[in-house]
Amino acid sequence: MTDRRDPHTDLHSERGALRGEHPGRARDPVVKVRDLAWLEFRKPDLDRAERFALAFGFTTLLRTADELHLRGTDPGAPCVLVRRGPRSRFVGPAFLAADQQDVLRLAEATGRAIAPLPESLGGVTVDLADPNGARVRVVSDTLVHPGLPEQRPLTINAGHGAARTNAAQRPPREPARVRRLGHVVLQTTRYLETLNWYLEHLGLIVSDFLYFPGQRDRGPVMSFVRCDRGRTPADHHTLALALGPADRYVHSAYQVADLDALAAGGEYLRERGYRRSWGIGRHIQGSQIFDYWRDPDGFLVEHFSDGDLFDHTLEPGWAPMTASGLAQWGPPATRDFLGVSPGRDALRELRAMLGALREDNEFDLHRLRGLLKVATS
Template sequence: GHVVLQTTGYLRTLNWYLEHLGLIVSDFLYYEGRRERGPVMSFVRCDRGRTPTDHHTLALTLGPSDRYVHSAYEVTDLDALAAGGEHLLREGYRRSWGIGRHIQGSQIFDYWRDPDGFLVEHFTDGDLFDSTLEPGWAPMTASGLAQWGPPATKDFLGIAPGRASLAELRSIVTALRSDDNEFDLDRLRGLLKVASS
């Protein structure tokens, strides 16, 4: 269905995908109170003209390191999503967040971590748009990630104690010491506000 990537060069990366692959933006997210600084996340879809296509095939987000965040796999319906979750539980996976419905894209989602910590999403019932839809703009908040469902977990937000959060902390320090990226102290404040919202 889609892949989510984090990058320190968000605008440069977004423009590359738009220019070279002909993708178009469905929605932009910005840090609350910082819209004038521009977006920090975008949901990007294929441009198929008047033929409707998924809300996003790619999601890009600004962060302190260049990394793969997760991939998402579309299933037929809510029954398949729930049955898949039961299977993953028996196989040693643990639920990261879900079941719920996103706001941007409107997908019913269910996030899981495999035994190695890799994040995957199953989703169903997402929005389809043609090329006439203009991009939406919304503040990025943890509570604004879902229409319904449980609150976003610390695991999903990347702030649960553990090796992954320590690695992210090291990435933050490295990014703040560098002037060759878009992740600065103001963007860190915005990101921290998302985690507590």
């Protein structure tokens, strides 16, 4: 008898694709980037930004009157670049190419020029624009800074194991030391066009698709996208894209040692007056243990640990998008995390919805109804 069980059941998403649905990868991408290199922001108060960054677990690599570079403990480039600006805003991501030939290939394919990066970063970049007009850098040959001392995971007595004897567990109340940048999540009014652009230009591949309940036939509205490193496993997602009423940054995530580092680091942040947005919990897509915080400029940032790693053989999973489906365990997703808290942000989101409905994009009335259902599901 034929086994009709869906191979995605109990794997990473509830189902695989149906015939004719998006394949989750491009046939012949221009290049295949290796990783997310860094994120760039503008902020008016670098002193305030640095205080939060140190409490969150970053290490300052460079600080001038107008620039702040933040790094993790892993060898490599800085995770976050902050430059002084009149208002807080997200500038865009930078992706790491395999080599300078890939940067050249992208430049030739897009009609862009290669430019040297500042001496503090080293290497070269080709600056592209995604369908939303956001700047996307693809870089190579950047400076590799040596690793810093890591925060070691605790030795755990799990099940009947006795890895630790004659010793107590006393994780220190200190910042959870950021190891590296994991991913960035972006919202777009042109979701499918933007997804295809990243797959075709950067060679990313989809790990999971989400669709609004009852609207699967209209296609996905969110995708978790990873780097294609062949048989070498990569993070479940380096980039996530979601359909919404405005083109904006949603959050970025930074890996820490383990649950204890994440939890003790959260207590350190809370005691200093910083605001937790949602957590602690464990996601479904990606499986990460998570904890979300708002920085003083309102940007959402995440500590994570124990995420999934996929190689290029795994096909995309498909699942409905629901607020309750964002986590396997943990507190319910907060109104702040979902972006529906009363106040200025909610008013701005309402204006964005009304504006998006008047424009030619993928966010129509059907999608608005689906999004509102997700927020209350």
